[in-house]
Amino acid sequence: MGTYLIRRFFLMLLTLFGISVLVFVMLRLVPGNIADILFDAAGMINTAEKHDLEKQLGIDQPIIVQYGQWIGGLARGDLGYSYVSEKPAIQEIAPRIPITAKLAGLALMFSIVFGVPLGVLSAVKQNSGLDYVLRVISLSGLSMPSFWLGLLILMAFVHFFGTIPIYTNPPVGFWNTLALYSVPAAAVGFRSSALVMRLTRSSMLEVLRQDYIRTARAKGASDQNVNYHHALRNALLPVVTVIGIEAAFLMGGLIVTETVFNIPGIARFLVEAIRWRDYPIVQNLVMFIAVVAVSVNFLIDLLYAALDPRIRYAS
Amino acid sequence: MTTKLNVLAAGMLALASATCAQAAEPKSGGIMRFYHRETPPSLSIHEEATFSVNAPAMALFNNLVVYDQHKPQNSMDTIVPDLAESWAWSKDNLTLTFKLHQGVKWHDGQPFTSKDVKCTFDLIQGKGQDKFRKNPRKDLFKNITDVTTNGDYEVTLHLSRPQPSILAMLATGYTPMYSCHVPAAQMRTHPIGTGPFMFGEFKQNESIKLVKNPNYFKKGLPYLDGIEYTIIPNRATAVLAFVAGKVDATFPTEMTSALIKDIKSQDPTAICEIAPINVSSNLIVNRENPPFNNPDLRKAMALSLDRKAFIDIIFQGQGDAGGTMLPPPEGVWGLPPDILKTIPGYGDVAKSREEARAIMTKLGYSADKPLKIKVSTRNLATYRDPAVVLIDQLKTIYIDAELEPVESSAWFAKVARNDYSVGLNLTGNGIDDPDQAFYENYACGSERNYTHYCNKDIEALFDKQSVETDVEKRKKMVWDIDKKLQEDVARPILMHGRSGMCWKPYVKNLTVMNNSVYNGYRYEDLWLDK
Numbered sequence: 001m002g003t004y005l006i007r008r009f010f011l012m013l014l015t016l017f018g019i020s021v022l023v024f025v026m027l028r029l030v031p032g033n034i035a036d037i038l039f040d041a042a043g044m045i046n047t048a049e050k051h052d053l054e055k056q057l058g059i060d061q062p063i064i065v066q067y068g069q070w071i072g073g074l075a076r077g078d079l080g081y082s083y084v085s086e087k088p089a090i091q092e093i094a095p096r097i098p099i100t101a102k103l104a105g106l107a108l109m110f111s112i113v114f115g116v117p118l119g120v121l122s123a124v125k126q127n128s129g130l131d132y133v134l135r136v137i138s139l140s141g142l143s144m145p146s147f148w149l150g151l152l153i154l155m156a157f158v159h160f161f162g163t164i165p166i167y168t169n170p171p172v173g174f175w176n177t178l179a180l181y182s183v184p185a186a187a188v189g190f191r192s193s194a195l196v197m198r199l200t201r202s203s204m205l206e207v208l209r210q211d212y213i214r215t216a217r218a219k220g221a222s223d224q225n226v227n228y229h230h231a232l233r234n235a236l237l238p239v240v241t242v243i244g245i246e247a248a249f250l251m252g253g254l255i256v257t258e259t260v261f262n263i264p265g266i267a268r269f270l271v272e273a274i275r276w277r278d279y280p281i282v283q284n285l286v287m288f289i290a291v292v293a294v295s296v297n298f299l300i301d302l303l304y305a306a307l308d309p310r311i312r313y314a315s
Numbered sequence: 316m317t318t319k320l321n322v323l324a325a326g327m328l329a330l331a332s333a334t335c336a337q338a339a340e341p342k343s344g345g346i347m348r349f350y351h352r353e354t355p356p357s358l359s360i361h362e363e364a365t366f367s368v369n370a371p372a373m374a375l376f377n378n379l380v381v382y383d384q385h386k387p388q389n390s391m392d393t394i395v396p397d398l399a400e401s402w403a404w405s406k407d408n409l410t411l412t413f414k415l416h417q418g419v420k421w422h423d424g425q426p427f428t429s430k431d432v433k434c435t436f437d438l439i440q441g442k443g444q445d446k447f448r449k450n451p452r453k454d455l456f457k458n459i460t461d462v463t464t465n466g467d468y469e470v471t472l473h474l475s476r477p478q479p480s481i482l483a484m485l486a487t488g489y490t491p492m493y494s495c496h497v498p499a500a501q502m503r504t505h506p507i508g509t510g511p512f513m514f515g516e517f518k519q520n521e522s523i524k525l526v527k528n529p530n531y532f533k534k535g536l537p538y539l540d541g542i543e544y545t546i547i548p549n550r551a552t553a554v555l556a557f558v559a560g561k562v563d564a565t566f567p568t569e570m571t572s573a574l575i576k577d578i579k580s581q582d583p584t585a586i587c588e589i590a591p592i593n594v595s596s597n598l599i600v601n602r603e604n605p606p607f608n609n610p611d612l613r614k615a616m617a618l619s620l621d622r623k624a625f626i627d628i629i630f631q632g633q634g635d636a637g638g639t640m641l642p643p644p645e646g647v648w649g650l651p652p653d654i655l656k657t658i659p660g661y662g663d664v665a666k667s668r669e670e671a672r673a674i675m676t677k678l679g680y681s682a683d684k685p686l687k688i689k690v691s692t693r694n695l696a697t698y699r700d701p702a703v704v705l706i707d708q709l710k711t712i713y714i715d716a717e718l719e720p721v722e723s724s725a726w727f728a729k730v731a732r733n734d735y736s737v738g739l740n741l742t743g744n745g746i747d748d749p750d751q752a753f754y755e756n757y758a759c760g761s762e763r764n765y766t767h768y769c770n771k772d773i774e775a776l777f778d779k780q781s782v783e784t785d786v787e788k789r790k791k792m793v794w795d796i797d798k799k800l801q802e803d804v805a806r807p808i809l810m811h812g813r814s815g816m817c818w819k820p821y822v823k824n825l826t827v828m829n830n831s832v833y834n835g836y837r838y839e840d841l842w843l844d845k
Binding site: 031032033036037038039040041042043044045046049053056082084085086087092151154155157158162163164166168169259260261262264268269272277 | 348354356357363364365448449450451500503504517518519520521522545547548549551552555556558559560561562581722723724725726727728731742743762763
């Protein structure tokens with residue numbers, strides 16, 4: 001197991017290195033840089049001023065030099081400065097992480113709390129009226145665009161309650177925070193829970209057809225014991241994989257939800273930074289999301305071993 | 316009997332006036348909440364050219380003189396004192412001397428003096444040690460040869476030639492006074508001004524907060540405790556936020572007539588106003604490369620334009636046809652309708668297109684053999700939509716065009732290096748003044764003269780109108796120039812758009828400017844009746 005952990009760690013480092021090179025190069029391939037954007041807003045190009053600005057920001061240097069400066073800074077904990085706000089990049093990025101983490105965490109909880117039990121119920125009550133209702137709900141969750149659903153929710157709140165659950169100021173206190181984040185989390189969680197539900201259902205159905213389940217029933221085990229103790233644990237393996245992927249996606253993929261509900265999280269900030277070609281912000285944010293994704297995948301792999309005793313990682 | 320009635324009427328009138336006066340008494344306190352459409356590139360007004368900056372930042376500063384914030388039409392007649400309490404031209408109109416208010420302080424407590432005025436112009440003209448990162452309006456003040464001070468409260472601008480419009484340029488929201496002691500770089504992120512509000516915080520993608528300046532030199536002002544701009548880039552969310560009362564007003568110019576209708580249906584008490592924004596949609600043609608180096612071809616394109624169709628489709632009828640200058644009544648200098656209709660392309664559309672087709676036939680084009688071109692434009696809806704209408708109209712004169720959307724950040728660089736044949740552009744005017752419009756957009760070598768139009772005879776007319784101090788005489792000269800520019804197909808103007816803003820009924824003293832979107836955001840006497 002120790003060897004496995006060391007090997008995985010180095011693989012993670014290699015993956016992160018690859019991502020760093022990819023994001024760095026792709027950013028420079030995209031037309032325009034911060035100087036172009038800033039002058040674009042002024043409706044003119046002054047070549048001398050533009051060149052001075054590029055020199056000031058160091059983006060006139062050869063690409064390999066720029067990469068070296070970035071990675072060297074990263075190793076020292078120096079994430080550079082935002083080209084737009086001119087503040088340290090860490091000061092811009094750090095406060096936004098908990099905002100997205102809260103939203104993503106709540107959405108994930110929503111998807112697990114609703115997705116798994118409803119998936120089990122749907123499988124156990126296969127082809128019943130309840131099963132059909134749940135399957136229609138899950139299909140609608142997968143079909144509805146989150147942008148549309150989010151706006152629909154906002155319009156309903158304005159129409160029926162005269163209020164709108166969007167972020168305008170940081171919420172104070174636990175209940176205010178929960179109230180603010182629960183609506184967008186539900187909008188995102190609806191789709192995620194639909195996915196988890198459908199996967200849980202199909203995985204459960206496969207496991208419930210196994211011989212050992214029939215044996216357990218024949219030995220007099222109760223339905224609850226069979227479904228939750230014997231079947232669910234084995235059915236969870238593919239579900240855990242999807243939840244892991246969803247968790248990684250949620251950290252960086254909530255751009256639509258953050259835009260509609262006006263939440264100043266990292267996804268919306270990342271898109272804004274790309275629009276500005278704010279290289280330090282984009283590069284560091286992408287690396288942060290990559291670290292989260294790689295770490296979550298690693299944790300999921302370890303969870304497999306906990307869930308299924310047959311899985312042991314080779315020494 | 317008549318006398319008694321008159322006395323009664325007078326008494327009732329007096330009572331009504333007293334009641335109105337009482338009801339209109341401003342209340343102090345409260346935070347005014349706007350939504351903002353995007354994160355501004357910085358808060359340094361001098362370095363930027365978008366009213367996304369002026370709207371939040373103008374309240375932080377004062378100018379030497381300013382347009383009256385409650386007269387919707389900015390003109391030379393509405394310029395009022397600000398940091399300068401008076402001003403006077405010399406007899407030869409070559410020097411303009413300002414007497415400054417005493418006792419004015421910067422937000423950090425330092426005194427405002429005439430040296431700060433000199434420092435501001437040194438920055439604008441690039442003469443000082445400190446430099447702007449970008450300087451989009453440097454050329455507006457190139458006629459100022461020197462700025463001298465006489466003690467702490469008198470400053471004189473020296474001009475190389477008379478230029479009455481200098482006052483207009485000083486009065487625009489684009490020309491606040493900066494200090495000597497605050498670096499230009501800090502003004503982008505934590506500006507220090509003398510204005511009614513002080514910088515509170517600026518969080519990218521989140522909000523801009525201003526707080527009341529308790530030491531503002533205009534006693535009793537401002538009424539508000541602060542102003543907050545919540546950045547809501549999604550317009551649907553922003554409109555819902557306004558209807559739900561999360562914000563007290565929308566962002567200037569963001570409301571189309573369709574959105575206003577929607578708002579009024581959900582909140583009938585909302586006050587909404589649509590006004591010209593002094594931004595024109597126009598056609599830019601590369602006159603240096605064939606086939607558009609042929610003036611007849613350019614003329615044919617100009618004749619094909621149906622401006623009413625543009626206005627109806629893009630602005631649902633809320634727009635105006637005109638020349639370079641914003642059309643009257645809101646525009647001070649715009650071509651009057653009787654002159655406009657004499658310009659080719661502004662009269663009968665069918666007849667103009669017939670004439671255009673005749674030109675195209677002579678040039679060898681026809682329905683079976685159209686001229687194939689690309690119409691380039693910025694990849695933004697406000698550019699793309701009129702470009703699509705343009706392509707449709709060019710079809711009527713045997714021009715088969717394909718839309719080429721250009722990534723926003725690459726647009727001006729592409730145009731600057733002449734890498735286009737026909738383009739659709741939007742031009743915003745910071746001031747409703749011919750000097751700004753003509754020199755910026757049509758002077759030889761100007762950075763915003765995208766078509767590289769260069770006509771020395773017309774430029775001589777620019778200079779002639781620029782020195783004219785009689786407004787009525789100057790107007791006639793401006794009309795003559797504008798007519799010539801349109802006839803020369805320098806940059807055919809498709810339309811001048813109108814757009815709107817809404818606010819809650821308890822917001823008082825908010826005035827929408829109707830000939831510039833860069834000027835009306837001082838908010839020193841804005842108050843909330845709640």
